[in-house]
Amino acid sequence: MKRQEKSGVNRRQVLLGAGAAALAAPFAGRSLFAQGNSSQKKYIFIICAAGGANILDSFLAQATGPAAFTNLVTVNGSPFKAAPVLQNSIQGAIPLGNGYAQATFLQKFAADTAVMTCEVSSVNHIIAAKRAISGDNAFGGRTLPEAIASTFGKSLPLANLMLAGGGYALHGDDVTVSDAYRGQFVADPLMFAFATHGYKGITGAVGPDEMRAARELRLQLESVSRFQQQYKGSRILDSYQRNRERIVESLEKGDTVTKLMLLDPAANNLSQYGFQVSGDIDLVRGKFPNLATDPYEARLALGFLAAKSGLSNAVTIAPSQAPQITAQGSPNSPIAFDWSHVDHRGAQNAMWSYILKGIDGLIDLLKATDVDGDPSQGKMWDRSMIYIATEFGRDKVSSGGSGHHLNNGVVLISPLLKGNKIYGGVDVNTGLTYGFDPATGAPDPNRKMKEKHIYGAIAHAMGLSFEGRLDYTAMVRKA
Amino acid sequence: MKLLGITLLIAIGLLGCNHKVKKHNVRSAGANEETDASANAKGGGGMNESSPAGLNLVWKRYRAFEGGLVQGLSLPKADVCKELGQYSCIDKIHLTVLGGNEPYQLGQYERPSAPTALTPLAVERVILAACGKRLELDKAAGGGALVFKFFPLAGASPSAAQLKAQAGELYKRFLAREAEGPELDAVAAFAGKIANPEKAAISLCLAIGSSAENIFL
Structure with missing residues (x-):
């Protein structure tokens, strides 16, 4: 395995950055949006599966062992499995779930999807969440959104847009990160504009x-x-x-203010106050039809619009911890994945569907949208990484409630990765995952991947180098 | 005994010097007298860092900021600022960027440690709304205007002297101190730049109310 010896971005990026700065100088009077260098821009969308998204309840679901499903769904040509859509409820009283099938996601996006096994270092929500985005201080304490914002989002006015909370929203420990690249908090995505x-x-x-x-x-x-x-x-x-x-x-x-305005104009007298709804409202409503009432959908919509509008390139999004109860039931469970303490399978099944359906819509939008509105720059998706971050796994069970468990795996979706592949494996007898060789991708039952490896793989795929980072040649499609 | 007296005199002198360094002017009482920890717990202040001189500079968060406007402009809390005429700017819309947090929907258990990129814009919106509300009340009050009373709000553009008098009032109300000479000179130079007296009054109110001295303690 080759270790990176230089800290920060690599030499090529430094030279490119210097060139970009020189080129930007004559245009100092132009909008900051125009000063952003489209050719270097890359996007990361971190979707926070808060509460412990268990990989054995999604794409590493098993037909045998302690967490076995009886009717797993397979997808042609893919090593992944999909848990079926179950009939879940909150305490037998409120129907739970949105009916979105994991198999639908895989049919659309398996080619760009990778699962990376891991065994993390904390089962405390706040600590584990922070480690999930900081790689347990893999890059000197710089979180992934801080690193991506400061490297590929220079000059963006709100490079690191934070639509999450808890440990996912904490600053990294690197005090040298400029305030411009710290998370810009959004309390209410509908009102943010x-x-x-x-x-x-x-x-x-x-x-x-x-x-x-x-x-x-x-x-x-x-x-x-x-x-x-x-x-x-x-x-x-x-x-x-x-x-x-x-x-x-x-x-x-x-x-x-107009580009990001998501409020319903009729219900809020926008025109009376001189405001207009976003010109992209139909675009985002098409993918997130419940954005007016569902905070997760509203955050996805705002995050996409902020990236599309050249404001942000690192967007962190979490679902609400509160169930969005309607007459039809709730698409998400109380306290998100952590409802697994009460009902493991119901919470995991409903929340994976909830998370994945939102990502499905986001990827569709990214695939359809040019970088900075410039067709010559290609589609946003070509430069995007989606990381479904979670704190930890859950006990390997198929019924009842579950506790927190260090052993797990994470889902990464990006054209920058060699997708349709499981990096690592599962011991079918115990349900415990094991690691892999980053250079060859070969499963290795004697290896455990840690937070720093997840961080490192994402960094490598996005072209970010730092001291101590391993090379994940087996995973990276292009750097 | 003599030695004790000299020691006491030196100690009193040192305390006096220290006081002068810490407070170059009189500030409004209340949140700024609290410790960082207690103020933070109330949504008041919040320790951030020290200046090179070693003096603490504290972000005046949403509640202290709001309190300053309520007291300074003699406005009811509910009238300070509402977006679209219905949503509270401070308790809802701009809560986070003004230094608060939203734990229920977003799981934001911590407040931002320092002003965010959007804090200055949110500050401007809140100050503008509050100044506008005070202006509206003072117009209705006629001769009984409380704040905007140093030139007619309709008619000719205010003179330099009128603007200086108005600025002096706003400095006292926002910053609890007298305006100083160079500041009044800058205000005098502002005369004639905005012809409409209402807009001149609001602009002056914004310039003083959103100055950094009203954002940090």
């Missing part, structure tokens, strides 16, 4: 000319204030003022 414009829609407020004058006056007042003199050089103050100057005008000029 408002925060991208300083004055639009505020009753009786001022127009662009007055805003410009007021902002200039603010700068003058700050420049002569004793407060500014006293705290000059403070990181938090500098960062705040730099952000203010860096993104305020670019977001307003780019009409981001």
Whole structure:
């Protein structure tokens, strides 16, 4: 196995970055969106399967052993198995699940899907979630979204868009990461657009000319204030003022507030306040028809639009922890995958369907959309990585409740990977997974893959190098 | 005894010097007098880091920020800012970027440790809405206007002297201190840049209310 010896991006990327910066200099007055270098841009979408998504209840489902299914679905030409859609309920009272079949996902996307086994290092939700995105500090404590945002999302105003919580949303431990690449938190995806414009829609407020004058006056007042003199050089103050100057005008000029507006115009009097719904609303509604009521669908829609609009390239999305109960039942279980404590099979079955159906819609959108609206740059999907992150696995059981278990596997979907392949294997007697040789891909019952290996494989596939990273030649289609 | 007296005098002198360094002006009482930990627990302040001089600079989070507007502009909490006329800016729409967290739907158990990229824009929206509401109330109050009372809100563009007087009022209300000479000079130079007196008043309110000194403690 070859280890990477240099930290950070590789030399080629540094040279490309320097070239891009030089090229961008003459266009310093243009929108920040235009300064982003499309040719280098890559996207990561981290879907947080919070609560412990057990790989034996999805694509590594088994016909024998302690977690056996009786009616597994196979997909032609694929090593993966699909758990059948079960008739689940919440405590026998509320129908549970959206009816989406895992087999449907595999029929569409098996060629780009890889399962990588693992045995992680914590069964604590918060700690394990953070390790799932930081690779247990594989890259000096830089989380995957921070690393991808700072490497492939330079100049994007909201490079690292955070639509998740808990340990998935924590900053990495690398204090050198610029605030510009830290997660930009979104509380309500339907309302997020408002925060991208300083004055639009505020009753009786001022127009662009007055805003410009007021902002200039603010700068003058700050420049002569004793407060500014006293705290000059403070990181938090500098960062705040730099952000203010860096993104305020670019977001307003780019009409981001309209591009990201997901509120139903009829129900919210948008036009009365001068707002318009996103021009892409029908596009995202076609894939996420429940976005007005289901936070997971709304987050997927916003995450996609932010990437499409050139605002973000690292998007982290989690489903709601609350069941979305309608007259038909709930598509998701309470406390997400962690409902497995009460009903392992019902929670896993419903939540895998819930997660995968959303990803199905997201991939369709990415496959249909040009990078930065430029057909010559290819489709967004060609540069995308979807990582279904989870904290840990669950006990290897087929009924009742389950506890947390270190042993598991994760699903990666990307054209950057050699897909339709299981990296590692399962001991059919115990249901425990085992690892593989990163160079050859050969299963190895004596090897366990850790968080740093998941991080490393994703990094390699996306062309990100750092000290200590292994080469995952067997997994990577193109770097 | 003499030695004790000298020691006491030195100690008092040192305390005085320290006080001058920490507080170059008078701030509004309340959240800024709390410790970082207690303020954070109430959604008030939050320790972030120190300036090179070793002085703590604390982000005035959503509740302290809102409190400043309620008190400074004499507005009911419910009137400070509502998006689309119905959704609370501070408790709902901009909660996270103003330093709060949403634990129920999103599982956000921690507040952002520092202002996010969008905090300045959310701050502007909230300040603009609050200033606009105060202006609306002062227009209706006629001679009994509380804040915007230094020039007519209809008619001619305000003079430099009128703007300086208005700025002085806003400095006291937002920052709990007198405006200083260079600041008033900058305000005087602003005269004539916005002809409409209502818009000039709002712009002045935004410039002072969203200045960094009102975002950090």
